[in-house]
Amino acid sequence: MPDDLHTDPSKLGALLMATAGRDAHAFRALYDATSAKLFGYALRILRKRELAEEALQEGFVSIWHGAAGYHGHLAAPMTWMTTVVRNKALDILRRSVAAADGDAVPFDGDIMDAMQDSTSGPDGQLQLSSDAQALARCMARLEGLHRQAVGLAFFHDLSHGEVAKQLALPVGTVKTWIRRSLEKLKACLAHGGLR
Template identity: 65%
Template sequence: MSNDDLNTQLRSLLAAVARRDAIAFRSLYDATSAKLFGFALRILMKRELAEEVLQESFVNIWNNAGSYNQSLAAPMTWMTTIVRNKAFDMLRRVDDTVEIDADTFDKDVMEALESTAPTPIDALQMSGDAKALAHCLSRLEGLHRQAIALAFYHDLSHSEVAEQLKLPIGTVKTWIRRGLERLRTCLSRLEGA
């Protein structure tokens, strides 16, 4: 896929996310998370910190997709800026003495992000466990998967998930409970295979 095609696809997904389309959000995450994680990891040097920053960044992207302005930046540049800011915030929280030459660093990272070649982090990103979980998640019904993703990937309470999905809290609790049971069964089958 060319950079122009990718930018067109990402712009379309961001527009849908701005309308609170959770399926588009999942597609946006799938298309960009590996590169954005690699970017966060280059700044933070610790996997757990990079994972936390990636999660915070995607919450920010979900909440602010409507403010994306395609005339100001390419979609990946806009999302990278969010990750960069979250990563620098994390560095400040972890160690107030960190100094980074942001201009040089940003140039190197942007060149790496614009490359379409797969990176080593792309290969490591999906461990066997992650692949199994992704497979089992993909087998859940869309809204059940969405409820679980909001609760666990975005750390929302059941009532917050209900509010996001515009559903009764009882329905959300049932979907999450049933979804987790199905995930457990699916993962057990895969382990036994």
């Protein structure tokens, strides 16, 4: 197989379609071409090798079972697979955080780390106002995909259609998730991020 397979969407798409037909050789080729990149992505989220390996394994199980649901016109193959692995990583993170202390999953690791870092100077503290901290706490309480949809729409300035394409979901689902999430955020923020 060529070294550039992981960068060629048409080849990855063909492997996904073959995987949908339960072609084990195509699935193996897909794994070989993408697993290193997807593992690195999971590792950035989870920061523990064993958890990243678990996310990768669960992700590829989902890819095997869900390949027939992949639609090339909605997302590039690597984008779709990254979303699958990312969701598995977030599920694992949510489970591990809940098991550790019952708290919600952080909305953004860097923001949450900075908020909890007592050594950050006055400039850092000014940058993260109490409103930003409350928003981060409220965002952390949203479900993983709902939080991702809101983040893409408002922090990355994507339209509902673009968010739907990025997440490989119907536009109606994305609109509903964003509307409900905004309602939850509004209620949470009304209580100072403590709800």
